[in-house]
Amino acid sequence: MTAQLNPRGDVAVLVPAAGAGVRLGPGRPKALRLLAGEPLLVHAVRRLAAAPSVHTIVVAAPVADVEAVRDLLAPVAPVSVVPGGAHRQASVAAALAAVPAGPEIVLVHDAARALTPAELIESVAAAVRAGADAVIPVLPVVDTVKEVDSEERVLGTVDRSALRAVQTPQGFRRAVLAAAHAGAGDPLTDDAGLVEKQGVPVRCVPGSEYALKITRPFDLTLAEHLLAADGVASDSSVARTLF
Numbered sequence: 527m528t529a530q531l532n533p534r535g536d537v538a539v540l541v542p543a544a545g546a547g548v549r550l551g552p553g554r555p556k557a558l559r560l561l562a563g564e565p566l567l568v569h570a571v572r573r574l575a576a577a578p579s580v581h582t583i584v585v586a587a588p589v590a591d592v593e594a595v596r597d598l599l600a601p602v603a604p605v606s607v608v609p610g611g612a613h614r615q616a617s618v619a620a621a622l623a624a625v626p627a628g629p630e631i632v633l634v635h636d637a638a639r640a641l642t643p644a645e646l647i648e649s650v651a652a653a654v655r656a657g658a659d660a661v662i663p664v665l666p667v668v669d670t671v672k673e674v675d676s677e678e679r680v681l682g683t684v685d686r687s688a689l690r691a692v693q694t695p696q697g698f699r700r701a702v703l704a705a706a707h708a709g710a711g712d713p714l715t716d717d718a719g720l721v722e723k724q725g726v727p728v729r730c731v732p733g734s735e736y737a738l739k740i741t742r743p744f745d746l747t748l749a750e751h752l753l754a755a756d757g758v759a760s761d762s763s764v765a766r767t768l769f
């Protein structure tokens with residue numbers, strides 16, 4: 527049986543957490559590396575469990591660590607843990623297959639975005655509840671962006687006003703995400719990409735700086751400082767990052 531959080535919630539969250547974390551450098555799988563003394567996955571799941579709409583959480587863990595992740599998360603929140611796949615898309619598909627009947631909104635959320643505030647989780651879910659088939663949190667691109675060739679010669683300057691940096695959680699009507707994964711081909715880097723290929727419109731909502739993806743060592747250092755500075759996930763952390 528799948529563990530439940532809020533029985534009145536209408537949201538299932540899939541947490542791909544099976545990545546190695548190659549860009550973070552040598553060590554344990556990234557979701558199990560420590561941030562302020564606790565694994566990234568614990569930080570991420572704690573924030574998901576604090577979102578009132580969340581009914582079910584399914585974590586896709588590194589294959590060798592499924593039992594360890596179950597033990598790790600047992601005191602944090604009721605979650606289901608399944609073995610992840612060879613790439614992110616396969617891990618999401620494995621978690622999706624384990625969602626019980628009930629929740630009609632499904633969010634996909636990287637364990638690596640460990641400081642994502644509950645308010646962002648709720649705002650993505652609310653946008654799906656309000657009628658969108660697919661919703662992604664985004665931030666504006668702040669750097670000038672150049673297109674280059676294979677020898678790093680600049681081909682041109684891209685109009686950044688039409689660009690967005692995409693975060694998770696990404697939210698979907700359940701049937702839309704299921705159809706997108708059923709029809710998936712080569713792995714893409716996010717779930718909205720699969721949905722776009724089905725011709726389904728994807729809506730943007732404002733993201734949060736705190737939903738940064740901990741990818742490289744600098745990101746981990748930044749996350750440590752953010753936690754130390756204000757405890758993160760305050761009510762204002764979404765509003766502070768609006769366009």
Ligand SMILES: Nc1ccn([C@@H]2O[C@H](COP(=O)(O)OP(=O)(O)OP(=O)(O)O)[C@@H](O)[C@H]2O)c(=O)n1
Nearest residue numbers: 542543544545546547548549612613617637638
């Ligand atoms: N086979 C995989 C690969 C990635 N992920 C998850 O997808 C999320 C986003 O991926 P990323 O941050 O790029 O993680 P890694 O793939 O671990 O990073 P790297 O490319 O540096 O190894 C992470 O929570 C990661 O654990 C996963 O569940 N299964």
Ligand SMILES: C[C@](O)(CO)[C@H](O)COP(=O)(O)O
Nearest residue numbers: 614636692693694715716739
């Ligand atoms: C899903 C994602 O976090 C949105 O920004 C991102 O696409 C994951 O990509 P990665 O290459 O696996 O880090």
